[in-house]
Amino acid sequence: MSLVFAGVCSHAPGITGRAHLADPAVKDEFHAQFQRFGEAMRATRPDAVIVIAAEHFANFFMNNMPAYAIGMADSYEGPIEDPKWLGIEKTRVPGDAALSQRLIREVMQTVDVAYAEEWKFDHGIMVPLHFLTPKFDIKIIPVNINCQGPPLTPLHRAWAFGEALRRACDKAPERIALVGTGGISHWPATPDSGKVNAEWDAEFMNRWCANDREALLSPTDYNDEATYREAGQGGFEIRTFLSVAAAARGKGQILHMKAIPIFAVTCTVAVMSVE
Amino acid sequence: MSLYAMQKFLFALNRDVDVQRRYSEGGDTRAELLAAYDLNDEEREAIDQGDIGKLYVLGCNGQLLMHFAPLLGIAWADYLEAMREGVRKYGPVRAGIYAMTTGTDEKVAGV
Numbered sequence: 251m252s253l254v255f256a257g258v259c260s261h262a263p264g265i266t267g268r269a270h271l272a273d274p275a276v277k278d279e280f281h282a283q284f285q286r287f288g289e290a291m292r293a294t295r296p297d298a299v300i301v302i303a304a305e306h307f308a309n310f311f312m313n314n315m316p317a318y319a320i321g322m323a324d325s326y327e328g329p330i331e332d333p334k335w336l337g338i339e340k341t342r343v344p345g346d347a348a349l350s351q352r353l354i355r356e357v358m359q360t361v362d363v364a365y366a367e368e369w370k371f372d373h374g375i376m377v378p379l380h381f382l383t384p385k386f387d388i389k390i391i392p393v394n395i396n397c398q399g400p401p402l403t404p405l406h407r408a409w410a411f412g413e414a415l416r417r418a419c420d421k422a423p424e425r426i427a428l429v430g431t432g433g434i435s436h437w438p439a440t441p442d443s444g445k446v447n448a449e450w451d452a453e454f455m456n457r458w459c460a461n462d463r464e465a466l467l468s469p470t471d472y473n474d475e476a477t478y479r480e481a482g483q484g485g486f487e488i489r490t491f492l493s494v495a496a497a498a499r500g501k502g503q504i505l506h507m508k509a510i511p512i513f514a515v516t517c518t519v520a521v522m523s524v525e
Numbered sequence: 526m527s528l529y530a531m532q533k534f535l536f537a538l539n540r541d542v543d544v545q546r547r548y549s550e551g552g553d554t555r556a557e558l559l560a561a562y563d564l565n566d567e568e569r570e571a572i573d574q575g576d577i578g579k580l581y582v583l584g585c586n587g588q589l590l591m592h593f594a595p596l597l598g599i600a601w602a603d604y605l606e607a608m609r610e611g612v613r614k615y616g617p618v619r620a621g622i623y624a625m626t627t628g629t630d631e632k633v634a635g636v
Contacts, residue, residue: 264601268601271601271636306588306589307532307536307539307586307588307589308539308540311532311533311536312529312532312533313533330539330540331592331595332592332595332596334595335592335595370540398586398588399586400622437626438587438588438591439587439588439590439591439623440581440587440608440623440624440625440626441605441608441609441612441625441627441629441631442625442626442627442633443605443633443634444633444634444635445626445627445633478622482626483587483622483623511633511634511635512634512635512636514634
């Protein structure tokens with residue numbers, strides 16, 4: 251089989267942890283679309299879900315930072331954060347070491363990737379899973395692209411990584427869903443928290459929905475200096491969106507894209523057809 | 526190197542319940558814990574006192590610092606305000622990629 255589902259979503263910890271501080275109507279509308287996203291994914295009956303997240307020093311630190319890493323265990327644990335702070339209880343999440351190993355071997359044909367037999371999930375994975383697999387009963391393959399500690403992988407390499415993942419999925423008999431998490435513009439964990447660049451977000455997502463490789467990899471629009479200036483350090487996480495577009499090869503459809511300042515991000519959920 | 530050491534301490538604190546226990550115990554236990562990191566006096570004092578504002582200004586990555594606040598019992602709004610207060614007291618963020626771009630009197634998210 252291959253990919254049966256592709257999409258992207260926000261992963262900000264406030265989405266669950268500060269839900270009680272948001273306007274209930276605004277929060278409910280977003281959560282409803284996030285749940286719809288999860289229902290659409292589960293309707294494709296995936297055997298496993300690859301979650302490409304941009305983690306936040308839960309597992310990888312600047313003493314030995316991989317540009318790309320894939321989990322290779324039969325189970326994982328999370329969240330690493332205080333469950334009360336995140337609004338998600340600690341749990342074990344099933345993995346699939348054998349499938350991971352097959353995917354990693356194929357990805358390695360073109361992209362050097364680290365593997366990890368231990369992985370503590372942080373909000374980058376746990377918040378999406380809260381909506382995607384709320385019973386934590388579907389196997390997860392965690393993937394990380396370093397978007398926190400510069401120097402960061404170039405965007406064209408994130409694209410190549412997505413192509414490699416697709417090739418690996420095409421060789422697997424399993425039905426696989428692929429979800430990228432993070433972005434888009436935001437200035438999280440600073441006094442600026444809540445600030446977004448709506449115009450930048452709209453333009454980026456237009457390009458993502460069109461799957462316009464050249465526009466998405468624009469060295470003038472999305473070099474790290476431009477992204478930091480226009481979209482904040484949280485904008486570096488667009489790498490996960492690029493990998494999904496490269497893997498899916500289809501067109502995107504936005505289910506939700508509205509800033510919710512107390513959640514610190516333009517709360518985004520979008521699916522992409524698999525071509 | 527010191528900023529790296531500060532961040533490495535926060536990395537350990539966020540992941541390891543034993544490090545959390547030793548920090549929370551305070552006194553000699555905390556001092557012994559911090560002595561294992563290559564910190565200068567200003568950095569060690571900021572960590573020892575849970576001075577979120579100082580740690581922010583010194584350049585700690587926000588994703589590492591963000592979890593120190595709930596460990597200290599600091600609510601979200603107070604955490605944001607502690608960083609603003611740090612900039613008021615100690616000046617702009619000195620390193621890293623989590624610099625402040627809004628004013629110290631702004632509250633973008635309403636808190």
